Structures are given as C-alpha cells and as structure tokens.
Amino acid sequence: VIQLVRPFQSLRGRLLITLLLPLLALSLIFGGLGVWTIRRIVESSNDRLLSGSLLSITETLGIEGGQFTLDLPAAALGMLENPNGDSVYYRVTYDGRQITGYPSLPAPDLRDARLGSVTFRYASVNGAPVRVATAARIVPGLGSPVIVQVAETLKSRDALQGRLLIMFAVASLALLSVVALLVWLAVGWGLRPLQTLRQEVSQRGRVARFDFRPLPRAGVPTELQSLVDEFNSLFVALEKAATTLERFTSDASHQIRTPLTIVRANLDRLLRDNLDAAAGKAVLADMNDAVRKLQRLVLQLISMARAESPGNLADTANHFDLAQSAQRVIQEYMGAARDAELSLEYRAAQTEAIDTRGEPFVADEIIGNLLDNAIRYSHSGGCISISLRSRPAPAIDIEDNGPGIPPAERDKVFERFYRLKNTRAQPGSGLGLPIVRALADRLGATVTLNTAAGCRGLKVTVEFLPPSLSGSQ
C-alpha cells in the first residue's frame, strides 16, 4: 500500500486518485446497466416493428378453394426497411411443411407457436444473425394452426445500439474529465492560502535578520489556523534562541577581544619601544594576566559547550560517593586556596559514604567550578566551608566570605556573561555559574544560592539525586 501511495505525494494526485477511482468504478457499473437497458430498449422497439409486420401478414391468411391464400402487403415488409439495408425473411408453415417463404429461415420451434401472441427469438440465416418473430393462427377449415414467421437481420439494431453506447461513453468521459478539472482547480484554490503563507515566510528569510513577528491569522482558512499558530509559537522560540545567541556571541567576542588587544598592544610596545626593566616587567605582568584570562575563558567556553551538549546523564544507573568526589576536588584546589590565603573547612561525618546517582566526573566538575568561584571571590584571609549531607537528599554546601550575590540578582547570575550590578573589576568571566547550572541539569541536580551564615558571603547548595528512583521525589 505504501508503495502504491508513494507516487501520490501531490495533493492533486491524491484527491484525483481518491475521487476518480470510485467514480470510474461507478461509471463502469452504470455503464453496464446502461448497456443492458439500451439493448432492452433497442430490442423491444424493433421487436414491436417486427411484430407489426408479422401480424399484418398473418391477418391476410385464408383458404380459397382448398388453397392457401396469402396477401403479402407491401407495407408489411416495407415497414421493416431501413437505411442499414437489413434483409427481411418470412415463412409460412402448416402441419410441419413450408407453404411459402424463404426455406433458409429455420423451421419454427413448436414451442414458439402460440395462438394470439408473438414470440421472438434469435436465430441465423445463412450464417447471419437474425431476429425471428413467430405467430400461429387458426385458419377456418384447417385442423391445425398455421405458423407464420418474419425475420430480419440485426444491422439496424446493432447500429442504433452502437450509437447509444458511444453517446453514453462520451457522456461518462465528459463527467470524469469535468470532475478531474474541478478537483485540479479546487486544490489550487484551496492551496492558495498555503502559497501565501509560504511566500510570507520566505520573504522574512530574505532580510539580514529574520523577521520573527507572528504571521497574520486573518484570511487564513480554519484548517490552516492551527498551523499558523504553531508557526508563530515556533517563531517566538526561535527569536528567543536567536537573541540569546546574539548576546552570547557579542559578550564572548567582547571578553575575548579585550585581553587579545592587551596582549597585542603590549607586544608591540615590547618590540618597538625601548622599555626599561621595570616598565618591561609591568608590561609582561599585564600580558600574563590577559593571557590567563583568555585561557580561562576559552576553557570555560569549551566546558560550557560540553555541559550543554545533548544527552541526559540523569538516567544513568551509575552510583558514586559524593564525599569522595568532594574530597578529590578539595585536594585539587588546595594549592589555589593557599595562594589566595584562604583556609578550607570540610564538614561531614568522615566515614559515611554519601551514595548519589549520576556520573561522578560531572559532580567533580560542578564542585570544582564552585570551589574555583569561591576562591576567586573570597577576601583573602577568609575561610571557605564545604559541608556535605546525605539527607533528605545528597547535597553539598559551599560557603565563602566574598561579596555575595544580592537576592534580586540570584536568578540572573545563571545567565551567561551576566555581570553583577555595582561591582567593578570582577575576577570572573560570568560563565562559572551557568556552567554549574548546565552540568547540574544534566545530572538532574538543583543549584540554589543563599547568603552564607553569619556574613554576607555566598552559600551555594547543590542537591543531587538520591540513589534510588523511589526517593527522588
């Protein structure tokens, strides 16, 4: 069925096939009935002529002086004359013997010879098909009835029947063609709104920035309105994505170009100006900072892309110990904490394993990013505390004594490159928390921001999935 339907990808083709096939079948049935009816009509009208001719001959039968008399009126056979040149035969039979007429006409079947009525049958004379009318009459003075037959060849009947059949076929064909034409036109007319829609959409793609305004619903047929609605909601989503991408590109470009400019300008100075040792050192320090910034940004962009790559890791059946994960990461950042003159504090029942569902490397990356942030934003001499718990769900809290994030901006810091208001010279790139959020989403974990206990620092809580599915709600 699929292979049959496949060629009919066009609506016109489909409609034509669904309308024309049944119509064709119907007209074949009607055609059969029509042919049968036409045959009946032609037969009965010609039979009536034949019967008239037969009766007018029969009327003239008589006995005169022991001799049969038959007056063959000119009109009797003349009424059968027609332009098709049909041959007419007659025969009179009495007591099984032919009295007069054409001997080639087959002898009457006695079953046909009924008094007072005419019977018709098909026979053949000299190989040509004929219609024979038979009637019997009691002639006074004779013991048995006299049988009279009149026959004519079928040329005229066939010609009439053929003409009627051709007319019928022409009419059927005309009907089918008209239907096909109407279907063709109706499909074109019905599809015109779709054409308009297509043009509208393609027009919008021609300008530099796609026009995402909703498509007009006015003038759109009811059947297409839901399509237009779907298009419009798609436009809304696309516009949001496009705007996000534009902002991201512009922000990323800014963050990459500025350190690049610093490196280039300072390189030019080193190569060209004869800087003294102190100035040269300062220039190199600036270059060093810029290159570090660039390096971190590039690594974060890669990490962001990886975190946002499709695929949900929350479905994994993998288990890991959150405490071990935290300890691994802490060990990694101990050097950085010491350089920033920060102390680290770890709080958990040391022996207890905190069973958590998910991929441990993702959890490591989440905790690593948070520790990195905490170290960057903390005031030196401060303390970063890392606390773990297994109930109600496996979770980690990381608290610092940095500037914190005002409650009003706690949602926004998860947007890429968002910079806190009223803060200057931030060490971060604005990607740390978005990366954490993206990674957490992949694990089915949640990230919440709060004010650290006892100070205005930041407290980040990440709640992971508990080991069994039943406890996840």
Added chain:
Amino acid sequence: MRVLIVEDDAALSRALAGALRGNGLLVDEVEEGRSAVRLALGQHYNVLVLDLGLPDIDGLDVLRQLRRAKCTTPVLILTARDAPSDRVKGLDLGADDYLAKPFDLGEFEARIRALNRRGQGLPDPTLSMGALVLNRSSAEAWVNGHRIDLRRREFAVLEALLIRQGKLILRERLITEIFGDDDPVTPNALEVQITRVRRKLKGSGVEIQSVRNLGYLLSTR
C-alpha cells in the same frame, strides 16, 4: 598633545597610555563614563579615546553628553562590538573614528595623530613657516632642508606654536599642552623650553615672540 583615554580595563588603558606617552603625548586615563564627561568638559583634550563597554554609563552615552555640551574634541571609539550597525550608531552620534579590538598599536597611534590634526583643521601632517618645516607624523623638523634635533618637549612647543602661527598662545594653555599633570613643572620650565627652541631656530627667519606673563607667538622676521 593631550589625550584622554576612557577605558574600564586597567591593563588595556595602561598599555595604550604607555604607548602614547612613549611618543611624547600627554595622556590622562579614566575608567568611568561620568568622570570622563566631567574631565573632557573641564579641560582641553586634543583627542578622546572612548571604550564603549564602561561600568557605569554606556560609552555612546558619554559621546552623546559631550556632543550635547558642544564639546568638539575628536573622538576615537574603541570597541569589541564591530557589527556595521554599531559603527554607524557611534559615528552618527558624533564619533570621528572607530577601531575594533584587537588592533595594531601603530594604527591606533596614527589614527590619534590624524584625529588631532583634523581637530585643528590641519589634516596635512606637514606644517611650515618660512624656512621651517615640521612633520607631525614622524616628529621631525627641518630648517632650510637641514634636520634640526629637537627633544620631545621642544618639538611639542614648536608644534603648538606652528599650528597657531601668527596668533598669540596663552602661556597657561601652552603649559597644559606640553606638561602632564604629574610632571614636575618648575615656574620657569616653559621658558627653559622656549629658550632651547629659540636657539635651534636661529638663522631660519622664524622667531618666537613673547609677552611676559601672557603668552607666545610664532612669526617670520
């Protein structure tokens, strides 16, 4: 020549200012838009270098405020946004030139020099008077075709006088154009420079006339 750099990234500001200072320019640096407006309206700058991404107000707002206050100082916009629409917006708001990061330091300096000349209505980098010819791009001067050796400040004095040749330049104005705010300026520092330049101009037919406590004027004898 005095240049104001409005740039929130301290390292970038340092690099650009360092390069310009190396060329003998006087450079002020500021990180915020509002202070930039205050500074630019408070004293004469030959060129303003403006970054668009500032922490307090947008760079384009700084430009708008300056132009509204009838400040005509040529402005070179530095930006990481380099979409044509951004350039058009900046130029339409009254910026004179546009440089997208990252850029070549040499190009940056050349644009500053060009903007300075244009701001003075003198796009030709060559200034001359009598037998004296001075090239502002290469910082060289000739008398009768012979190159004269000028120190950085001496060149700045001669350039300033030559730009307004035949007109009196007030002493205070000349001082701000030649000495930075941080330079230790002794009361007679300007006079010392003038005396040195006068010596090097001998035989050129060009001389520096002075009105004590008022200013100087460059003229041909």
